[in-house]
Amino acid sequence: MNKLHHLRRALHQTILGLGIALFSLTSVAYGTSLPLASKDSNEIPSSTVDCQAAFYKEAYEGAFATLGGVTFHNFSEGDYSSINWDFGDGTSSSENAATVSHLYTESGIYEVSLSIWDDNYSCYSYTTQTISVTTSSDPCLLSDCVYPGDADKNGKADLLDLMAIGMGFGLTGPEREDPEPMEWLGQAALNWTESTAAGINYKHFDSDGNGVIDYQDIMPILHHYSPMDGDLEYTSYNGPKISLDFEVDTVFITEDTESIITLNAGVIVGAGNKPMEDIYGMALYFDYDSTLTEAAEGVVVNYNDNCFFGGQNEVIAYGQELRNSQQTDLAITRLDGQNISGYGRVATVSFFIIIDVIDGRSEAAVPFEVPISGIKVIDKDGNIIPVSIDPKPANVVFIKESPITRVNNNPLDSQVSVFPNPVTDVINIELTGLNGEYVKVFNSLGQLIRTHNFDQTSTSISANNLSSGMYLLNIQTDKGLVNKRILVE
Ligand SMILES: [Ca+2]
Numbered sequence: 213m214n215k216l217h218h219l220r221r222a223l224h225q226t227i228l229g230l231g232i233a234l235f236s237l238t239s240v241a242y243g244t245s246l247p248l249a250s251k252d253s254n255e256i257p258s259s260t261v262d263c264q265a266a267f268y269k270e271a272y273e274g275a276f277a278t279l280g281g282v283t284f285h286n287f288s289e290g291d292y293s294s295i296n297w298d299f300g301d302g303t304s305s306s307e308n309a310a311t312v313s314h315l316y317t318e319s320g321i322y323e324v325s326l327s328i329w330d331d332n333y334s335c336y337s338y339t340t341q342t343i344s345v346t347t348s349s350d351p352c353l354l355s356d357c358v359y360p361g362d363a364d365k366n367g368k369a370d371l372l373d374l375m376a377i378g379m380g381f382g383l384t385g386p387e388r389e390d391p392e393p394m395e396w397l398g399q400a401a402l403n404w405t406e407s408t409a410a411g412i413n414y415k416h417f418d419s420d421g422n423g424v425i426d427y428q429d430i431m432p433i434l435h436h437y438s439p440m441d442g443d444l445e446y447t448s449y450n451g452p453k454i455s456l457d458f459e460v461d462t463v464f465i466t467e468d469t470e471s472i473i474t475l476n477a478g479v480i481v482g483a484g485n486k487p488m489e490d491i492y493g494m495a496l497y498f499d500y501d502s503t504l505t506e507a508a509e510g511v512v513v514n515y516n517d518n519c520f521f522g523g524q525n526e527v528i529a530y531g532q533e534l535r536n537s538q539q540t541d542l543a544i545t546r547l548d549g550q551n552i553s554g555y556g557r558v559a560t561v562s563f564f565i566i567i568d569v570i571d572g573r574s575e576a577a578v579p580f581e582v583p584i585s586g587i588k589v590i591d592k593d594g595n596i597i598p599v600s601i602d603p604k605p606a607n608v609v610f611i612k613e614s615p616i617t618r619v620n621n622n623p624l625d626s627q628v629s630v631f632p633n634p635v636t637d638v639i640n641i642e643l644t645g646l647n648g649e650y651v652k653v654f655n656s657l658g659q660l661i662r663t664h665n666f667d668q669t670s671t672s673i674s675a676n677n678l679s680s681g682m683y684l685l686n687i688q689t690d691k692g693l694v695n696k697r698i699l700v701e
């Protein structure tokens with residue numbers, strides 16, 4: 213291996229020195245010893261581990277090179293007696309020599325394979341490599357290039373591309389020539405046999421270029437990641453519903469509230485009367501005010517292992533917190549090529565909220581809203597399944613009780629009276645030694661119900677339109693704010 217490695221490096225330097233951009237010349241392919249898929253299956257031996265096919269390729273130096281000449285160096289090992297080169301352009305050679313030269317007459321990407329065996333078939337080995345032959349310095353003129361991580365070919369890498377990996381999971385095809393998975397540049401690649409319904413070849417799903425679609429292909433997506441975008445183009449009013457549901461709707465903040473609290477929300481997919489039918493993957497993102505969440509790991513997504521989508525080993529589930537973009541992306545996909553139907557909670561999203569930040573806000577009630585901003589649900593072939601979302605975003609309201617606790621310390625508090633409490637008809641507010649400016653009335657969800665102006669030192673607010681419950685009054689005076697709570701019966 214070391215020798216080869218040095219040789220590869222030397223070759224690379226030679227080529228760079230010559231400034232020839234015809235071929236990438238640095239890869240060596242090793243075969244694995246395979247049971248022989250023989251022309252005559254009766255002759256398949258029990259053991260075939262005696263040889264290993266290997267070769268590397270080199271642009272032919274001199275004038276021949278400009279025409280597409282390649283020299284193949286045979287580095288196979290073991291006691292083999294027969295050999296076959298398939299140059300990928302419809303020609304082949306059985307010349308058993310240390311080097312074999314071949315002239316390609318057309319630009320293209322070719323899959324070159326080398327098979328070796330002996331007469332008894334006690335050894336058989338096969339290896340393959342992709343090579344590009346072009347007189348242009350732009351390899352993307354040869355094929356629609358792979359940008360590692362952009363499986364769906366929309367120009368960026370995000371969790372929609374992770375769904376593509378779920379669609380093609382386990383499929384194999386030609387390896388990419390000299391793949392650079394961590395480079396965001398177009399890489400020529402041979403087409404695979406399979407394409408999606410939308411006409412995207414599966415080679416784009418093999419983001420690391422090793423010839424198989426699997427977990428390793430997630431890394432280039434994350435490496436080149438951009439936040440999901442797009443809006444709700446894949447939603448439909450009648451579709452099964454997807455929602456984010458908080459476990460609480462109101463959090464009352466007192467002096468005893470912990471400095472960080474956890475808000476959990478379920479990602480609810482479908483319902484008993486309208487389940488999801490024949491789905492394979494889903495991706496969505498939701499927006500939130502990240503100034504309220506912890507800087508490190510402010511949002512964590514946990515897949516629900518017991519949900520209808522499948523157990524941990526049957527899916528890829530991934531949450532990507534993007535604090536600067538004030539959003540978290542989420543994707544879940546199956547891996548086995550089979551659609552699934554069902555409904556229920558598929559994941560839990562935990563937001564870690566900094567209470568000091570909420571305390572520092574001037575409002576008595578601080579809403580934390582989390583709208584779903586993008587969503588795409590697909591079946592196993594990549595067809596879109598329209599779903600609906602709740603027009604009203606998931607939300608939790610933080611209501612500060614601490615200012616009320618501090619009422620005793622608020623010198624203005626005794627100058628403001630609110631009565632009667634509880635109230636049925638009319639809320640009266642009277643000020644002593646203060647001039648009123650306005651009153652804001654919040655319900656227990658923290659929603660602003662109305663704003664009411666003062667007639668200098670007093671005002672009356674009808675409670676007839678208010679449903680029963682606790683209300684918070686923000687009473688703004690010329691000398692400061694006073695909060696009062698009142699119960700409407
Ligand atoms: Ca993409």
Ligand SMILES: [Ca+2]
Nearest residue numbers: 418420422424
């Ligand atoms: Ca791969």
